[in-house]
Amino acid sequence: MDKMICIVCPRGCHLEIDENNNVTGNFCPRGVKYAINELSHPERMITSTVKVLSGDLKRLSVATSKPIPKEKIFDVMNEIKKVEVRGPLPINSVIIENVLGLNVDIISTRVLKEK
């Protein structure tokens, strides 16, 4: 029996998984998927900011389009730190395509206007 806290949403359900991958304690079905994933290959969303060279903001906030393997977090952060952008860019623009070949994009999470 493994115990963990579901981190998929702020509700933070207390989950229990038995040897047969039966999950209990989840308020919604996403908890089941999370528990099984977390035991075999944990994944996390990453959010950060990138430098703006020209635009109405100093930093543009970005996020991974999907969760990435937990052990890749710092590698992906290094890629994000290399990027510099120029406005205008609509919200949810792709900032890095297929980062490190993980089939995940880095996308912007705010509108960047021209200066």
Added chain:
Amino acid sequence: MTNYDLIIIGGGSGGIAAAVSAYDNGISSILLIEKEAYLGGILLQCIHNGFGLHTYKEELTGPEYANRASSELLKRKINYKLNSMVIDITPDFVVTYTNKEEGYQQVKAKAIICATGCSERSRGAIAIPGDRPQGVMSAGQAQKYLNIEGYMVGKKVFILGSGDIGLIMARRMVLEGAEVLGVAEIMPYSNGLNRNIVQCLNDYNIPLYLSHTVKEIKGQGKLEKIVICKVDDKLQYIDGTEQEISVDTLLLSVGLIPSNPLIENLGVEIHPRTKGPIVDESYQTSIPGIFSCGNSLHVHDLVDFVSLEGKKAGFFAAKYIKNELCTNQKVDIKNGVGVSYVLPTQVDIQNIDELQINFRCVKPFKTCYIIVKNGDKVIKTIKKPYLVPSEMEKVVIKKDLLQNLDYLTVEVVDG
């Protein structure tokens, strides 16, 4: 002087939702006033994800949630002013604001919704002895520096208080290359969401020191060391448990307080626990025509609930403006055992189809019951697997259970 039906102060998620809802309920003469350069409020610095699951059924980052919410306001062509700070409200609802282009301006309203957010407790509010060096700041301030300005406040960081902002900042600073040496929480349980303990601390092996606090701050000019120490169940230092840690930054995440200087000046009655105004079921304060919602009413964990509250405040403010709000049958709602506060504290059931009472429990509970009473009579019981003070709870009571009301009480008891 321009007259509006409704003036909304604050363009965060609460104010935006209130404006949209008042508009959808027939009020088009609205002005929303925001002091910053963008709509969205605190959400814009909360670049992490975890917003909007209830409202949009997907998990957004703070700026994305702000973008969706503001586009609802823009679609309706509701009037708003940015970079404009409200500095005064008179008893007859003349609102004074200032900005660079217009200087001082006065506008008048029939009703006002105050959605001015909250502020962070500072070192003054918790009084740690020792030096007053640079490098001690609130977690939210550090968040703004880093996420908006792109400026890292330090390299060796300790965090006092396990509130969510502190936990989120712990992870954020580790990702940016800082060393986060630990989080101390004076209570024997964390004040942050469980998910943030897991994904912000455990993931990066950041220790959480429960029943610990910072006893002393050392450093001339710049922060050099802190002394942490264990506390007993009366929250008193335990001698001999002191530990010195070298740091250049101490972030305080020791709580948020509703910020209402404008309406406090007007004499709005303040709740001793929430530190926000006392409101009834329509989110109306003790001054008729002044409504409140969001973090300036009581501190919320989830933006979705702020938006829902804003929506209700906008709906009831519209009713007030149309002279449809009843106030002649109010009864009290009280917090009973196990409950630290209830909101609202009064209800007139003529205005509603069902009553939602928000509350927080006084301590963590395992299996327990939420009990709602009318006088001595139990009218609703709900079983819960667990309840924690850091998560706001609510009970919804259908109107047919709310007949012949004396007064209502909400209790939480062990199951």
